[in-house]
Amino acid sequence: MKKILSVLLLFVLMVVKVLAQDVNLQGDITSNTTLTSNNTYLLKGFVRVQSGATLTIEAGTKIYGENLSQGALIIKPGGKIIAMGTELNPIVFTSEYTKPGSLRSPYYGDWGGIILLGNAKINVPGGTASIEGPGDSYGGNDDADNSGTMQYVRIEYPGIAFSLNNEINGLTFGGVGSGTVIDHIQVSYSGDDSYEWFGGTVNCKNLVAYRGWDDDFDTDFGYSGKLQFLLSVRDPEIADQSQSNGFESDNDGSGSLNTPRTSPTWWNVTLIGPKANSSTTINSLYRRGMHLRRSSLNKISNALIMGWPRGIVIDGTNTVQATINGNMWVNNSIVSGWTSAAIDTANAGNLNFTPTTWFTNSSGRTYANNSDVLLTDPFNLTNPNVTPLTGSPVLTGGATPPNDGFFDATATFPGALSNDPAKNWLANWVTYPQITTDVDDEELGIVTEFKLEQNFPNPFNPSTVISFSVPEASNVKLSVYNVLGQEVAVLVNEFVNAGRYSKSFNAKDLSSGLYIYTIEAGSVSISKKMTLLK
Numbered sequence: 001m002k003k004i005l006s007v008l009l010l011f012v013l014m015v016v017k018v019l020a021q022d023v024n025l026q027g028d029i030t031s032n033t034t035l036t037s038n039n040t041y042l043l044k045g046f047v048r049v050q051s052g053a054t055l056t057i058e059a060g061t062k063i064y065g066e067n068l069s070q071g072a073l074i075i076k077p078g079g080k081i082i083a084m085g086t087e088l089n090p091i092v093f094t095s096e097y098t099k100p101g102s103l104r105s106p107y108y109g110d111w112g113g114i115i116l117l118g119n120a121k122i123n124v125p126g127g128t129a130s131i132e133g134p135g136d137s138y139g140g141n142d143d144a145d146n147s148g149t150m151q152y153v154r155i156e157y158p159g160i161a162f163s164l165n166n167e168i169n170g171l172t173f174g175g176v177g178s179g180t181v182i183d184h185i186q187v188s189y190s191g192d193d194s195y196e197w198f199g200g201t202v203n204c205k206n207l208v209a210y211r212g213w214d215d216d217f218d219t220d221f222g223y224s225g226k227l228q229f230l231l232s233v234r235d236p237e238i239a240d241q242s243q244s245n246g247f248e249s250d251n252d253g254s255g256s257l258n259t260p261r262t263s264p265t266w267w268n269v270t271l272i273g274p275k276a277n278s279s280t281t282i283n284s285l286y287r288r289g290m291h292l293r294r295s296s297l298n299k300i301s302n303a304l305i306m307g308w309p310r311g312i313v314i315d316g317t318n319t320v321q322a323t324i325n326g327n328m329w330v331n332n333s334i335v336s337g338w339t340s341a342a343i344d345t346a347n348a349g350n351l352n353f354t355p356t357t358w359f360t361n362s363s364g365r366t367y368a369n370n371s372d373v374l375l376t377d378p379f380n381l382t383n384p385n386v387t388p389l390t391g392s393p394v395l396t397g398g399a400t401p402p403n404d405g406f407f408d409a410t411a412t413f414p415g416a417l418s419n420d421p422a423k424n425w426l427a428n429w430v431t432y433p434q435i436t437t438d439v440d441d442e443e444l445g446i447v448t449e450f451k452l453e454q455n456f457p458n459p460f461n462p463s464t465v466i467s468f469s470v471p472e473a474s475n476v477k478l479s480v481y482n483v484l485g486q487e488v489a490v491l492v493n494e495f496v497n498a499g500r501y502s503k504s505f506n507a508k509d510l511s512s513g514l515y516i517y518t519i520e521a522g523s524v525s526i527s528k529k530m531t532l533l534k
Helices: 002-020 317-325 355-361
Strands: 022-029 033-035 040-049 054-057 062-065 072-075 080-084 091-095 113-117 148-156 161-163 171-174 181-188 195-198 203-210 217-220 226-233 247-249 265-272 288-292 299-306 310-315 329-331 334-336 343-346 366-368 375-377 385-388 463-470 474-481 487-496 499-506 513-521 524-532
Touching: 022 033, 072 080, 113 148, 195 203, 217 226, 288 299, 310 317, 310 355, 343 355, 355 366, 463 474, 463 513, 487 499, 487 513
Parallel strands: 022 040, 033 054, 040 062, 040 072, 054 080, 062 091, 072 113, 080 148, 091 148, 113 171, 148 181, 171 195, 181 203, 195 217, 203 226, 217 247, 226 265, 247 288, 265 299, 288 310, 299 329, 299 334, 310 343, 334 366
Antiparallel strands: 161 524, 375 385, 463 499, 474 487, 474 513, 513 524
16 A cells, blocks of 8 residues: 555656646747646747737736747737736746746846737838837737737746847837737836837736836837826836936937827826935936937826936927927826926927926926825835825825726826725735845756856946856857947857856946846857946
């Protein structure tokens, strides 16, 4: 009997081991496919859902992004994703390094991210464009296009640098139409923007951007959708060389008047910046809660902007003139933390516009100190709480959102959250994972794949350590580049045996900023970014 029980126990253990293995997702998905919650999945390389195919993901499913192959999920125009998690059972896309027993901790930009592409209008001449990163085409003439549904989805540690100056965001929209349903999404530790919209008309609700690297919410190329209930929280130490903002909005890169104009409608936004109080030390690359520029026409109401070096910057003659004309606005909103130059303009030419007068003149716009806003614990990085306390100005002074079937017309308060527990849309599904420095990659001495690790420490001054692993003897080159693509250092350029290697990089003679380090071995090339902060 004991022998039989032992055999049965061994069989059960073997079955459990098999069930625990990842199912690989790679290449093109050309027919309807379902990912089930009893499996875990590994995104390997660019996984594309082609036109005519639907990828369905069950609630509670976990999908890992592979670092080595820069795993990313791309929904092509005409393809669909149906990822419908629930409040108690969300769908999670995350780094492969979050797996139990992983030999290193997850970090910014461990994998690619999620890209939705559609057939809605963009303002690029010709009507189509290639998306950042993989280069797939998007755009068309169908503003009601449907790319599927994403609800209760967490996206953790995305935003890998595919190559120098060619990165992807946590969640990217390219020409996505209003037939698409997007709500209850959290992007954490994105290595680039948390969210970016390139044209299109998709409407989005209940979005969280947690401790991203670059901008939280970025709009370009004629995006004109509706958005409500957005929250971002920033790490004071982490910002991007391109200058990090809460909002960054362009009509396009040149500031043209191409149509459709970038003109999103925003309601109920909370942007928690990096500076809790005057003694908080922050990364010098932080800039603005909202950078509204390059001919964009944002319509913003019920916003709360806390702890940014500048609250709002209206940039460029076309954008400033649109504000004067009432075609762009920030109404019924609070800027806190800075009373000098909280509102500013740039490149306004000779237009007669005084931003501070405009801000305090009408439409419910007010300044405050961070402490006077009376949120529960907004600057707590490990467990932020933006619920307003009794007496908070957030509880009064808001406008009423349109009752148009999309907006919640009861959200008559500045910011993303009221003090009504029944309307706490963050409850149960949002988490705040932490980055640690546990046992590092390949510490056990077993090298099975080619890897480039995130440098440590990061940010650094003036030295940091870069580690990589080589599974077989190879010619290896490890280089460091500045943001102009100029090679500033070569740390390795030789034939090496299989193993794990660490190289120190001393940047005492370089200026503060963003640097890209790249390792090449045969056909393999991997890039990551790091910040020198002197």
